[in-house]
Amino acid sequence: GQNIDQPTEMTATEGAIVQINCTYQTSGFNGLFWYQQHAGEAPTFLSYNVLDGLEEKGRFSSFLSRSKGYSYLLLKELQMKDSASYLCAVKDSNYQLIWGAGTKLIIKP
Amino acid sequence: IAGITQAPTSQILAAGRRMTLRCTQDMRHNAMYWYRQDLGLGLRLIHYSNTAGTTGKGEVPDGYSVSRANTDDFPLTLASAVPSQTSVYFCASSLAGGNSPLHFGNGTRLTVT
Numbered sequence: 001g002q003n004i005d006q007p008t009e010m011t012a013t014e015g016a017i018v019q020i021n022c023t024y025q026t027s028g029f030n031g032l033f034w035y036q037q038h039a040g041e042a043p044t045f046l047s048y049n050v051l052d053g054l055e056e057k058g059r060f061s062s063f064l065s066r067s068k069g070y071s072y073l074l075l076k077e078l079q080m081k082d083s084a085s086y087l088c089a090v091k092d093s094n095y096q097l098i099w100g101a102g103t104k105l106i107i108k109p
Numbered sequence: 110i111a112g113i114t115q116a117p118t119s120q121i122l123a124a125g126r127r128m129t130l131r132c133t134q135d136m137r138h139n140a141m142y143w144y145r146q147d148l149g150l151g152l153r154l155i156h157y158s159n160t161a162g163t164t165g166k167g168e169v170p171d172g173y174s175v176s177r178a179n180t181d182d183f184p185l186t187l188a189s190a191v192p193s194q195t196s197v198y199f200c201a202s203s204l205a206g207g208n209s210p211l212h213f214g215n216g217t218r219l220t221v222t
Contacts, residue, residue: 045212
């Protein structure tokens, strides 16, 4: 079966750096997405990786290793507004999105 | 403002009743999707449409139906609601292409009693 694994919950301190990991086992690979979802709101797109390596976008970076079935989202200079759930999703060989259950990130002052 | 509009925002529905969740987008996206989100689970695809006039079944289609008469609208119908359909429902759309992200509506919180 297809599976996406993420930690259920993480806690970090304002101003610090946090890394949210995502491992996947899917039938084929056509890209990996990260979304942010604040409580009670819709998911919003953060990043897309299809080739190995690091994609940087401001305070957020996303890394992919296809050989390891592994990605991480790196958040720097954490702000209270970064408290949210972070969803990892992979497009399989049929271009269907497989979603992880999400990582709830709690930021403490 | 371009985006996706879902209605209603929330609804309490008696079991056995019929209900249609509405979804409209004005971004001229080809593809549209309906997901449900339940605590502790990832988003699960109910139905999708790659283009107007076509629809397909997702991971959890039973008890739901959709139509795609035009590009903008993608309603989701529960023919006879059951309590297990209590969930938050998100409509999403995207352009064609593997790297196109999904744009989500604000969701409909449905409670079936």
